[in-house]
Amino acid sequence: MIIKQLAVPKSGDHSFQFRQDLYPRHQSIWHYHDEIELIHVIRGSGTVFIGDRIKGFQAGNTVMIPSHVPHYWLFDEDLPGEEDPIDCIVIHFLKDFGSSNFLKAPELSGVRTLLDRSTRGMFIEDAERLTERFKAVLSNTGLEKLFSLFSLLQRLPAEEPSYLISENYAILNQSDDQARMNNLMSYIRENYKHKIKLLDLAKVADMTENSFCRYFKQRTGKTPVQFINELRIAHACFQLRNKPMPLKEICYDSGFNNFVSFHKTFKSITGTTPTQFRE
Template identity: 30%
Template sequence: MKVVVRKSAIPDNRAFIIKELVAPYFDPNWHFHPEYQLFFVLEGKGTRFIGDNIKPFKENDMVLMGPDLPHLWRSNNEYFNKCSGLQTRGIVVYFREDFLGHSIQQKEEMKEILHLFQRSKRGLDIMGKANSQVGEMMTELTQQKGVESVIQLLKILHTLATSPDCYPITNSGYVNLNKESEKDRMNRVYEHVMNNFEQKITLEEVAAIANMSSSSFSRYFKSRVNKSFSDFLSEIRIGHACKLLNDEERNISQVCYESGFNTLSNFNKQFRDITGKTPLQYKKECLISQKLFE
């Protein structure tokens, strides 16, 4: 698997980089880089991995991440089918903390934005009014150049810095202990799990993929992801179950087995532990939401 060593290389003569992404699926490589990243999903669905957090994503998902925070937007498996006709679209902005120069960082006027940078080390989910405002501003930014574009980026950062709609993503104690040299190993693990979570996956087989013993892999994985491999696998399966529960025609039993669980009792327990709700409660809420938007 190709591993991206540095996700973006901002030229010395540029303050930041903005890209419009259009592809059958988002980059499937787990990675981290020294730049801040603001990412807005315009089209596409899948599972999002940021630090020790796992969450489904869809259109309008927006995140600001600080430097060296591991992440991956893994499109659903159907996006990798060449005949599906599906595609993903997004807008991504890369910038450094000193994109305006070192001296301005010490100025009083930058205080709120510098606080935003500090908070973004845990990753920030951008919701509500800020999401819609910044989404429009990012779309405008793709058409702007020169000083106008720098002013627009400052406006975006100020909007985020003063908004109550930015929520931390990773746990407060999360620390990235991953090394650049480990990216390929973690990518193999993530890819195997995402391709096979609907079936039985043993610790031994994943440890073998990582070229480690089971005990060594358990310690290694927990130190990097801040959770055990079994908890990680359960979160992926429950995330998939949440997507399936949106389907009115699927019953709870079907969702259970299609998500990789062998018994309904275990599925119900894991679902409640992770979401705080029973599968039935979750499904009813989904149906109510769908009817409200019909």
């Protein structure tokens, strides 16, 4: 299976890449790239799949994804009815910025330490104070743009980021089945609110059930049931944060057949009950 390697477009005028996304058109594919990815969410919410972790995100969050770690961004379907449903600043850069000696300057020791520790990814929950720093990276030119990025990276450790990927996660060698994982992700995304049979997933992957289970656990670090349940709970968390729906309605809308199972799974994944989470 190849998890698609994406080539981030390069510019001869800059040592890193940057853009502002106002619509979720670049992210919904299971992929990896050579560059470190840094995303700041100004507007929008959803779920990010990264290595062996599934994590809900919302406005005010910042996420750093290490190089060569497969990931997939799933923005919530219930997007506001506006012309620009999301607003995300996206930055891609190589760890050494294309030069092995680039970060050896003493003044950049903090940036160097941050990047050395970033191999498990980072998640900053309350990062709204970083918005202006991200915007400066977009708007500045020449050396000021590069200095703005260094200033931003230097600031990240003070925001108390948490790790995303488990210590046991290992990046696997990629092989030659690019479509398989994306077909699976698309199928799960379209059907997680309904009952998904293991046999159906195995058919999508064109494998036997036993082979599929081994394959999926290798690629995601989770069993299919764990993966689907975490996606369902991420959806439930979105509903609890944003909609005054009764808990039982959220339970069924998230793909669970009974409230007891929903409550138990929710607490095991989030560490709290749905009621406590809403409060």
